[in-house]
Amino acid sequence: MKMKKVIAAILMIAMVGSLAVGCGSKDNKTTTNETTTNETAETNGGEAIALQLWVHQTNETPEGKVYEELVNEFNEQHKGKIEVQLTGIARTGNAGGYDDRINAAITNNDMPDVFTIDGPTLAANADAGTIVPIGEYFDKADLADFNKGIIQQGTYNNELYTLGTFDSSVLLYYNADLFAAAGITPATADNPWTWDEFTEACKKLKTDSVFGANLGLNDVGEWLTYAYLPLIQSGDGSLISDDGKETVDGYLNAQATVDALTFIKNLVDGGLVSATPEDFTFEKGSSAMTFSGPWEIATIKDYPELKWGTMPYPIKAEGATAASPCGSWTYGISKDCAKEDQAAAAELVKWLTDTESCVKMYDAISMPPARQSSFTKIDAFQKAPLDVISYQMANTAIARPIVVNYPILSDKFAKAVANVASGMDVQQALDDAVEQYNFQVGK
Amino acid sequence: MNNQVAKKKMNMESVTGLAFVAPALFLLFVFLIIPFALSLSYSFMEYNILKPDEKTFIGLKNFIKLFHDKVFLKSVLNTFVFVVSVVPLQVCAALGLALLVNRKMKGISVFRLAFFAPTVLSLVVVSILWYYIYNPNNGLLNAMLGMLGISAQPFLTSTKQAMACIVIMSAWQGCGFQMMIFLAGLQDIPNHLYEAARVDGANKFYLFRNITLPGLKNISIFISLSIVISAFQLIIQPMMLTQGGPQNSTITIVYQLYQTGYKFRNVGYGSAMAVVFTLMVLIIVLIQKKLTSKNNED
Structure with missing residues (x-):
């Protein structure tokens, strides 16, 4: 009898305990979450330096395919010297996703030699020492060829840590047919609309079945920060102080931020944009404009009847600073890469980010290259609709804040945007964000 | 003499018993007890996942912080x-x-x-599906309400309605x-009880109250216990539908x-949450078990 009770108690603890421990393993069965290539690395003569490369895409995606191709070419070129084993891990799949796997590898001191890092997490990684500086392996002249934003987002405490194959931006896509019907002339790259002009256009475009624009407000996460930080920068504000003290009070809740969120709030309250947009509303013609990255172009290609164009980021008012997003995934060399292998790892990063690789990546996924020499090799960037990207990249791009607590900062700002869109007072939402940020980081 | 044999037998039995339990115990330790013990130890530490070598003991600070954390309390x-x-x-x-x-009816298995079908689907898929149904602008639900002459509702964008939306969707997906378990229980109730009651002139409601419900008692206890435990783990639905918003109303x-x-x-702080x-x-669950097992003993 007693034994029964003990067993019952153990079972109960097991049942309940599994809540705390295994709260995320349920949905991993969906699709293949991980792909590897070159598993038989040792067939290649014992002398070659073996390098592990982890990327955040499996080889089922177009981006993952490019990584695979680049690595295969690299291995071919460096036969007998360096042998790279590529592992692609999808970002989705809770607790089994890429970020979680990297976190686990950090804890186990078992990191791959080279791995992809999302731009804004650089500061935290550099601060924690999970990645090592790579500046010494690159020529100054070679680095000068990279977009300014790429160098900006890869630099922490005056040391270069990461480089990327591609950069990114956000454009304002417009539906040419709806514009013509409403009698609206799109803005040109060097002469952007003001916020007022944008709102006016939305009013003209809005009908019972068409929203003025899709702001992607359903995607409460990094997107909202990436896309709408430039609204603050256009008013010469920022999310956080850049004096190294990382203060948010007086920045995250300052007038420039309030103005930016009020702009969004008025659009939602006026029924001009949806607070819960679905995907592809722009392609289906139920949003006349959309803010989106270069990745949108691949989707638009599936809708050949859609006539579209691009416009630059709107500015706060006539004469205000023009700002646009930039930055994307990069490569870093990990702390667990042996000292004597670092040069080989840098060789790999060089290969992945050279002019040709950037062009190849553009061909596959339409992302703007990280190098100016690659830009000049791609005709599409010299004319509409992509000329807006090259213009923004060269003239208005500003990197996201390079601060250790960026993930918390971005989360609080994105939530503030979402809260405002769901009806909360702007100042209140931002003051809450400041309070929550300070609480989380322990200030 | 007899006693000794019995004792020996007992020993042998417990050894075999242990051997049978061993694999389960091993798994229990590796995947549950040890991780939980680790969680418990981390909860007293300042521990940044990027800096595993810089863990520092900070006593109860994480727990004290928890009780001042508005979002956690929410x-x-x-x-x-x-x-x-x-539930x-x-x-x-x-x-x-x-x-x-x-x-018994033609096509009842259909x-x-x-x-049963929704339970087989991934919660992620179900959530995406319901995101479209709940869409306030052109979602299915608002279209249906419109036909009934009820004005469009904000659903997931409203702090008052978002949680209710998640509750309804979860119940739909899980029930x-x-x-199926209830069905098995229903078919276990002996038919002669119903027949006897009917002969005595019992009506349908009486049959349900006095035969069906008591017959399902044990199953109901099991079912509500398991729903309670899984309900506490709620994460996928808000993650997919609302990201915890609006205004933390579904965090x-x-x-x-x-x-x-x-x-x-x-x-460290996350572990403190896990422990609490x-x-x-x-x-x-213990309270619930105590309450239900007391009822059961009579």
């Missing part, structure tokens, strides 16, 4: 609201469906399959499974825990 409240509303709804829906499909404990530990990399959460659920 997540506790939200989780309780969810559990308290989803009765899901049990009643499951029982109702089981009664509906517990009859209905059973249809009601098919419990329906849950496990979601907050996941964000703190992985997204904000604060493993586990104890909380353990206590509630």
Whole structure:
């Protein structure tokens, strides 16, 4: 009898305990979450330096395919010297996703030699020492060829840590047919609309079945920060102080931020944009404009009847600073890469980010290259609709804040945007964000 | 003499018994006891996931911080609201469906399959589906309400309605499974009880109250216990539908825990949440078990 009770108690603890421990393993069965290539690395003569490369895409995606191709070419070129084993891990799949796997590898001191890092997490990684500086392996002249934003987002405490194959931006896509019907002339790259002009256009475009624009407000996460930080920068504000003290009070809740969120709030309250947009509303013609990255172009290609164009980021008012997003995934060399292998790892990063690789990546996924020499090799960037990207990249791009607590900062700002869109007072939402940020980081 | 043999037999038996239990115990230790013990130890530490070598002991600071954390307290409240509303709804829906499909009829298995189908789907898929249904602009639900002359509702964008939306969706997704268990229970109730009662002139309601319900008692206890435990783990639905919003109205404990530990990399603080959460659920389940088993003994 007693034994029964003990067993019952153990079972109960097991049942309940599994809540705390295994709260995320349920949905991993969906699709293949991980792909590897070159598993038989040792067939290649014992002398070659073996390098592990982890990327955040499996080889089922177009981006993952490019990584695979680049690595295969690299291995071919460096036969007998360096042998790279590529592992692609999808970002989705809770607790089994890429970020979680990297976190686990950090804890186990078992990191791959080279791995992809999302731009804004650089500061935290550099601060924690999970990645090592790579500046010494690159020529100054070679680095000068990279977009300014790429160098900006890869630099922490005056040391270069990461480089990327591609950069990114956000454009304002417009539906040419709806514009013509409403009698609206799109803005040109060097002469952007003001916020007022944008709102006016939305009013003209809005009908019972068409929203003025899709702001992607359903995607409460990094997107909202990436896309709408430039609204603050256009008013010469920022999310956080850049004096190294990382203060948010007086920045995250300052007038420039309030103005930016009020702009969004008025659009939602006026029924001009949806607070819960679905995907592809722009392609289906139920949003006349959309803010989106270069990745949108691949989707638009599936809708050949859609006539579209691009416009630059709107500015706060006539004469205000023009700002646009930039930055994307990069490569870093990990702390667990042996000292004597670092040069080989840098060789790999060089290969992945050279002019040709950037062009190849553009061909596959339409992302703007990280190098100016690659830009000049791609005709599409010299004319509409992509000329807006090259213009923004060269003239208005500003990197996201390079601060250790960026993930918390971005989360609080994105939530503030979402809260405002769901009806909360702007100042209140931002003051809450400041309070929550300070609480989380322990200030 | 006899006694000694018996003793020997006992020993042999317990050895075999242990051998049988060993694999399960091993798994229990590796995947449960040890991780939980680690969690417990981390909860007393300042531990950034990027800096595993710089763990420092900070005593109860994480726990003290928890009780000043507005968002965490809100997540506790939200989780309780969810559990308290989803459990009765899901049990009643499951029982109702089981009664509906517990009859001999042509094509009844089609209905059973249809009601069971949502439980087979991934919660992620179901959530995306319901995101479209709940869409306030052109979603299915508002279109249906419109036909009834009810004005469009904001659903997931409203702080008042978002949690209710998640409750209804979760009950819909989950109840098919419990329906099957109830159905098995219904078919276990001996038919002669009904016949005898009918001969005595009992009406349908009487049959249900005095034969069906008592016959399902043990199953109901099992079902409500298992729903309570899984309801406490709510994370996927808010993650997919609302990201915890609007204004933290659908943030849950496990979601907050996941964000703190992985997204904000604060493993120490996240572990403290896990520990508090586990104890909380353990206590509630024990109380629930005590209450229900007392009723059972008579």
